[in-house]
Amino acid sequence: MHKVKASNLTRLIGFVLLGLVLFFVSNRVDELRVYQGASVAMYVVAISSIILLTGYSGQVSLGHGALLAVGGYGAALVRNEFNAPVWLCFAAAVLLAALWGALLGATAARLSGPYLAGTTLALAVGLPSIANQFKFLGGEQGLIFDIGLPPASLGEFFSQYKWFFWIAALTALIAMWWLQNLLRSRYGRTWRAVRSQSVAAELAGINLARSKILAFTVSAGLAGLAGALLSMSISTVSPGAFPLSLSFALATGAVLSGVTTLGGVIIGAVTLVAIPEVADTLTQSIGASENVIANLPGLMVSGLLIVAVLFVPNGPVEQLKHRQKR
Amino acid sequence: MFQLLNTVLIGITAGSIYSLMAIAMVLVWRSTRVVNFAQAGMALLSTYFGYEIIHMSGSYWLALPIAMLAGAAVAAAIELIFMRLLLKHSSQGAIASIAPIIATLGLLGLIKSIIGYFWGNQDVTIDSPFSNVGFTLGSHTLALSPMKLFILLAVVFLTLVLSLIFQKTNLGLALRASAYSPEISRLAGIKVDLVRTFGWSLAGAAGGAAGMLQTANGNGTLSPDSLEFSLLLAFGFIAAVIGGLDSLIGAVLGALLLGLVLAFVLTYVGGSLVFITAFVLLLVVLLIRPGGIISQKAGRRA
Numbered sequence: 001m002h003k004v005k006a007s008n009l010t011r012l013i014g015f016v017l018l019g020l021v022l023f024f025v026s027n028r029v030d031e032l033r034v035y036q037g038a039s040v041a042m043y044v045v046a047i048s049s050i051i052l053l054t055g056y057s058g059q060v061s062l063g064h065g066a067l068l069a070v071g072g073y074g075a076a077l078v079r080n081e082f083n084a085p086v087w088l089c090f091a092a093a094v095l096l097a098a099l100w101g102a103l104l105g106a107t108a109a110r111l112s113g114p115y116l117a118g119t120t121l122a123l124a125v126g127l128p129s130i131a132n133q134f135k136f137l138g139g140e141q142g143l144i145f146d147i148g149l150p151p152a153s154l155g156e157f158f159s160q161y162k163w164f165f166w167i168a169a170l171t172a173l174i175a176m177w178w179l180q181n182l183l184r185s186r187y188g189r190t191w192r193a194v195r196s197q198s199v200a201a202e203l204a205g206i207n208l209a210r211s212k213i214l215a216f217t218v219s220a221g222l223a224g225l226a227g228a229l230l231s232m233s234i235s236t237v238s239p240g241a242f243p244l245s246l247s248f249a250l251a252t253g254a255v256l257s258g259v260t261t262l263g264g265v266i267i268g269a270v271t272l273v274a275i276p277e278v279a280d281t282l283t284q285s286i287g288a289s290e291n292v293i294a295n296l297p298g299l300m301v302s303g304l305l306i307v308a309v310l311f312v313p314n315g316p317v318e319q320l321k322h323r324q325k326r
Numbered sequence: 327m328f329q330l331l332n333t334v335l336i337g338i339t340a341g342s343i344y345s346l347m348a349i350a351m352v353l354v355w356r357s358t359r360v361v362n363f364a365q366a367g368m369a370l371l372s373t374y375f376g377y378e379i380i381h382m383s384g385s386y387w388l389a390l391p392i393a394m395l396a397g398a399a400v401a402a403a404i405e406l407i408f409m410r411l412l413l414k415h416s417s418q419g420a421i422a423s424i425a426p427i428i429a430t431l432g433l434l435g436l437i438k439s440i441i442g443y444f445w446g447n448q449d450v451t452i453d454s455p456f457s458n459v460g461f462t463l464g465s466h467t468l469a470l471s472p473m474k475l476f477i478l479l480a481v482v483f484l485t486l487v488l489s490l491i492f493q494k495t496n497l498g499l500a501l502r503a504s505a506y507s508p509e510i511s512r513l514a515g516i517k518v519d520l521v522r523t524f525g526w527s528l529a530g531a532a533g534g535a536a537g538m539l540q541t542a543n544g545n546g547t548l549s550p551d552s553l554e555f556s557l558l559l560a561f562g563f564i565a566a567v568i569g570g571l572d573s574l575i576g577a578v579l580g581a582l583l584l585g586l587v588l589a590f591v592l593t594y595v596g597g598s599l600v601f602i603t604a605f606v607l608l609l610v611v612l613l614i615r616p617g618g619i620i621s622q623k624a625g626r627r628a
Contacts, residue, residue, distance in 0.1 A: 060424045062363075062431065107609055114361035114571075115612060117427045118563045121363065122608060125560045126601035133598040244556065248431055255428055295442035302435030309429045310411050313422075 008181070015177045022169050026162060035161045035233070036273050041168035042229040043269035045175050047253040048262060049222035055259035056183060057215030058195030059108055063120030064223050065247035066127040071097040071224025072231035072241070073137060076145035086147045086232075090171065093228035094221045101220020105213035124247045128239035142238025145231045168229050175225060180262055182218070191215050245298065252305040258315010267316060275300050332469035333593040334586065339474045341585020342481040343543060346536035347562025348569060348577035349488060350529040355571045356505045357525025358409060360426040365533050366559030367437035368404070372397035372534030373541055373548060374445055377452055386455035386542070393538045394531040401530025404433060405523045434559075441550040449547040452538075477539045484535055488528065489574050501525050536562075561588075564608045570618020580619065 026034055046068060053059050061067075074096035075089040084092070104123075108116050131137050150163035182188055193201040194211050202208055231237040253268030279296040312319045347365060354362040362368075376393030380386060412429050456472035492498040503511040504518040505525075511518050540558060541548050565584045569576025584604060591603045611619065 054424060058423070060427060062427070107613065110616070111612060113423050114355075114427060115567065115616075117363070117424070118361060118567060119605075119608060119612065122560045122564060122605050125556050126605055129601050130598075245435070248435055251428060251431060259424075291443050291446050294447050295439040298435055298442070299439035302432045302439060305432035306408065306429060306436065309425050309432065310408070310415050313415060313425055 011180070012177065015173055019170070019173050022173075023166075026165055026169075031159060031161050034159070034165045036277075038161070038165040038168040038229070038233050039273045040266075040269045041165070041172035042226050042233065043250075043253060043272050044172045044265050045222055045229060046226035046250050047257055047268045047272075048176065048179055048265045049219045049226065050250055050254040051257060051259055051262055051265060052179065052183070052191075052222065053215055053219040054254060055261070056188060056195065057191040057212060057219075058198075059212060059216065060113070060117045061108075061120040061216075061219070062117050062247055062251060063122075063124035063127075064219075064250050065242045065244065066120075066124045067097050067100060067220045067223035068227030068230060068246065069127060069131065069237070069239070069242040070100050070220075071227030072145070072237040073131065073143065073227075074224065075228035076143040076231055076237045077136075079145055079147070080143060086167065089145075089147075090225060090228050093224040095224075097224020097227065098217050098221035101223070102213060102217040104220065105216025108216055109209040109212040121247075124244055128242060131239045138238070140239065142236050142241070144235065145237050146235055147232055164233050168233065171225065171229060175222060176262075176265075179222070183262060187211075187214065245301075248305075249301055252301050252308075255305060255308045255313075256315070258312075258318045261315055261317040264315050264317040271304070272301075275304075328463075328466045328468075329593060333589045335469045335474070336592075337586035337589030338582060339469075339477055339543065339585070340589060341565075341582040342478055343536055343540050344558070344561045344565045344585055345578045345581030346481060346484065346532050346539070347558050348565035348581045349485065349574055350532040350536070351562055351566040352569075352571055352574055352577045353488070353492075353525050353529040353532065355566070357501055357522045357529075358405070358426075359505065360409065360430065361563070361571070362430050362529070363427065363559065363563075364404070364430040364433035364437060365529070365562060366555045367434040368397060368400050368530055369533035369537035369540075369558060370548075370550065370552075370555050371400055371437050371441060372530070373452075373537035374441055374450075376534070376538050377445075377450055377548060380452055386453070386538075390535065390538050394534040397530035397532075397534025397537075398527035399530070401533070402523050402527040405526035408433065409522075409526070410519065438550045445550070447550055449549045449552075451546045452541050452548060454542040454546060473542060477543055480535070480539060484532065485574075485578055488532065491528070492574060497521075497524065561604060564604055567608060568611045568619060573618065576618050583619070 022037070026037065029037075046064065049067075050061065050064055053061055071093035075093040078084045078092040079086075079089045104120075107119070111119060131142075132139055137143065147167070150158050150160065154163075183191075190201070190206055190211050193204065193206060194208055198208060201211075227237075227242075230241065234241060249272055253272045255268075256271055257264035257266075257268035276297050279300055283293045283296055308315075314322075347369065350365050350369075351362060354360055354365070372393045375396035376389040379389035379392050383389070408429060409426075412425060454473045456476055458471045458473045460467045460469055460471045462468070492501065500511070500516045500521045501524070503514070503516055504521045508518050511521075536558065537555075540554055544554055561584060562581075565581035566577050567580070568584060569578070569580030584607065587607060588600050588604060591599055
């Protein structure tokens with residue numbers, strides 16, 4: 001018991017140290033890197049929501065882009081209607097997405113494998129077109145989500161992007177700390193039990209449906225938070241910001257990170273942010289044609305996904321551990 | 327009255343194209359137990375091959391069979407290169423149940439990028455071989471044009487051929503046996519791997535036909551990001567699930583039901599609700615009859 005507490009404290013200190021390092025780094029690098037840092041923080045939250053769902057609770061969702069959209073719209077609506085402070089917008093995003101997640105989860109708990117994948121995929125295809133239909137969601141243009149200028153006390157040279165990064169990084173750190181605690185708790189153990197041996201778990205007194213719905217709800221809440229972060233960094237929320245390819249990119253990120261290791265999440269997040277830039281550098285250095293420029297990022301995402309599924313199906317971290325054991 | 331008749335006609339035509347996609351899904355599911363989310367991408371790629379043929383020879387009639395052959399070849403190649411590797415590498419751990427889903431999604435993205443590279447992301451057009459102007463009955467125009475009539479006949483013909491292959495030939499028997507129990511089929515001397523490749527190529531051909539017909543049925547434009555193919559992907563899957571992933575007849579019935587329901591919603595309620603209707607229909611069927619509308623056993627899920 002004592003040991004558990006100590007390691008909990010160590011992890012908390014680790015997270016705080018990581019936050020401090022990020023804080024100092026953000027003061028040293030240029031604007032573009034700071035902005036990319038905010039994107040990485042967003043992807044960390046989004047991918048970890050999929051890792052929680054797939055790796056820990058054994059469900060699969062191809063429609064998390066839709067849940068991100070729910071969070072983004074929720075945050076923007078609360079901001080625009082009530083002029084709420086930023087943290088309240090984020091809380092609203094989490095709650096709204098979690099509510100949708102609970103509804104979806106109640107259905108999802110009865111489905112498995114390809115059926116669940118197809119249903120969530122259908123949701124991701126359909127949801128943006130639904131957002132187009134309602135006036136209060138702003139149609140094709142969407143809504144503005146403006147969190148305002150950074151506070152004046154930070155000095156006049158403090159840029160908007162750095163403000164985004166601070167908010168996103170702090171949110172991601174808090175979310176990750178909370179999530180890794182959750183996964184070590186009774187709930188985390190329950191989810192893993194359900195994933196690996198559902199019959200045995202049921203015999204041990206676990207309510208399968210409730211456990212799966214809870215996992216879906218928490219995962220949706222995290223996805224909503226990521227959606228709010230995404231909308232914050234582009235200052236708007238519109239159907240076009242949540243295409244099917246976003247859902248696929250998140251699935252790719254989760255597979256690259258390794259679906260069973262929360263710690264690997266940074267690998268997937270950094271890769272997703274790096275791909276457009278790597279593609280850009282490549283196309284510029286070889287002077288590629290328009291078709292290549294438009295399609296190289298997509299090609300790299302799908303190519304990585306296939307390579308990862310074929311050769312490191314359980315993620316690089318797990319693969320290394322496995323090799324060391326042997 | 328005429329509106330009702332036209333709605334039914336539109337529903338049946340759309341449904342018949344979905345049914346080809348649904349059949350393709352069922353064939354792959356029955357031969358490898360994989361739901362192929364790359365199906366729409368494969369259909370799109372075959373349609374582009376068809377477009378090339380039309381571009382060179384000017385004949386839709388030459389393009390249609392060649393697109394189907396191309397679809398079969400692409401599908402067979404995918405099965406040989408990716409699916410066999412996948413079954414070998416990712417059959418254990420937390421990923422095992424979702425690896426095929428993720429892999430076919432990756433393939434979908436890969437195919438789209440490849441198409442974008444060779445043909446660009448702009449629209450290209452295919453001219454319909456028949457007129458798309460509806461027949462007239464008195465003073466009314468029916469929603470049945472020579473093109474739509476051809477689509478219906480083509481789909482009926484292809485469905486019949488595929489069901490005959492599946493139900494009445496030794497090859498079809500081998501297909502069903504390998505899906506039911508690969509181990510026992512191997513003992514009985516069936517080359518399971520080869521049979522699976524064959525199942526995939528049949529599905530690829532059906533997908534190619536669906537792509538060619540869908541493009542000619544719509545406004546004739548084709549692009550890697552076209553909504554039509556996202557819809558083929560989603561509706562093909564929904565139709566296959568409504569019918570139960572295990573049954574060819576079920577896939578056809580599911581697709582027709584989906585096409586009709588969507589046509590009625592489109593005519594009488596409004597275009598904005600089409601997608602949500604399809605989604606609700608899918609959920610209702612999954613919750614009430616998880617094995618599809620014509621299944622006998624209740625509760626079968628994977």
